[in-house]
Amino acid sequence: MSRRLSWIFPAALIAANLFAPLHATERRPLDVPFITTPSAIVQRMLDMGDVKAGDYLIDLGSGDGRIPIAAVGTRGAQALGVDIDPARVTEAKAYAQQAGVQDRVAFRQQDLFDTDLSRAQVITMYLFPEINMRLRPRLLDLKPGTRIVSHAFHMEDWTPDRHDVVDSRDIFLWIVPAKVTGLWSLNSAGGEPIVLRMWQQFQRIQGIAIFPGEHSIPLMNATLEGSRIRFDLHTASGVRSFSGQVQGRTMQADAADGGAWTATRYD
Numbered sequence: 001m002s003r004r005l006s007w008i009f010p011a012a013l014i015a016a017n018l019f020a021p022l023h024a025t026e027r028r029p030l031d032v033p034f035i036t037t038p039s040a041i042v043q044r045m046l047d048m049g050d051v052k053a054g055d056y057l058i059d060l061g062s063g064d065g066r067i068p069i070a071a072v073g074t075r076g077a078q079a080l081g082v083d084i085d086p087a088r089v090t091e092a093k094a095y096a097q098q099a100g101v102q103d104r105v106a107f108r109q110q111d112l113f114d115t116d117l118s119r120a121q122v123i124t125m126y127l128f129p130e131i132n133m134r135l136r137p138r139l140l141d142l143k144p145g146t147r148i149v150s151h152a153f154h155m156e157d158w159t160p161d162r163h164d165v166v167d168s169r170d171i172f173l174w175i176v177p178a179k180v181t182g183l184w185s186l187n188s189a190g191g192e193p194i195v196l197r198m199w200q201q202f203q204r205i206q207g208i209a210i211f212p213g214e215h216s217i218p219l220m221n222a223t224l225e226g227s228r229i230r231f232d233l234h235t236a237s238g239v240r241s242f243s244g245q246v247q248g249r250t251m252q253a254d255a256a257d258g259g260a261w262t263a264t265r266y267d
């Protein structure tokens with residue numbers, strides 16, 4: 001082969017491969033390679049996610065299945081692991097069988113981007129930051145209170161609710177916040193309705209109360225954890241603390257809150 005042809009030939013082969021259509025039997029490349037989470041980290045992830053009996057945990061990119069198997073075996077939860085690599089799914093099913101938990105854990109060969117997450121109380125992942133970021137809009141749309149635990153990688157400006165370091169490894173927990181941005185009418189026993197205007201950036205919230213006559217004051221110590229909201233309001237009769245649950249377009253005082261109050265969305 002001439003010198004010229006000798007480089008044109010491999011270049012043509014590479015080009016042919018790049019532009020060849022993917023056949024149905026070919027798998028797309030892994031978004032993240034298989035690397036395992038050590039067992040001390042698995043246990044701390046389950047602690048941080050408060051995984052317990054009655055919870056359904058989904059591990060996205062489940063590898064050899066160690067996180068779902070531990071969730072079922074050590075916390076009494078039910079679990080699902082999804083992995084795009086069929087070899088990993090076969091391996092995980094065999095480990096579940098060995099651990100005797102195969103009736104409470106399922107493993108599915110599936111792209112994590114196609115996985116229905118709506119049933120989960122807890123989602124675990126050991127992926128890459130850009131994969132976490134692609135998942136983030138879907139995670140933020142899950143039921144308020146859903147716990148998301150990530151080994152190693154963050155989600156940029158969605159700061160975690162908790163960050164632990166175990167054996168020099170980062171573990172992050174996020175609790176999906178309810179959606180509260182907007183205008184609310186706050187009705188508490190004996191008083192005239194007060195307008196609340198609230199803003200949020202993920203779980204961080206701020207707000208003002210607009211009293212009849214347009215006098216406004218900021219909400220103090222406002223926090224949101226899942227659907228649990230708290231704030232303090234300076235009223236004519238002193239500081240009143242509100243704590244309650246956000247349920248879609250309403251807020252309801254919770255049992256810990258002495259005075260009955262509700263809030264409903266205007267917008």
Ligand SMILES: C[S@@+](CC[C@H](N)C(=O)[O-])C[C@H]1O[C@@H](n2cnc3c(N)ncnc32)[C@H](O)[C@@H]1O
Pocket residue numbers: 029030031032033034035036037059060061062063064065066067082083084085088110111112113125126127151
């Ligand atoms: C870093 S490993 C984590 C394994 C396990 N979760 C753990 O913590 O030990 C990432 C896993 O994600 C899987 N994976 C990569 N891309 C995926 C995708 N698009 N859908 C589902 N699984 C994927 C890989 O096959 C690999 O097993």
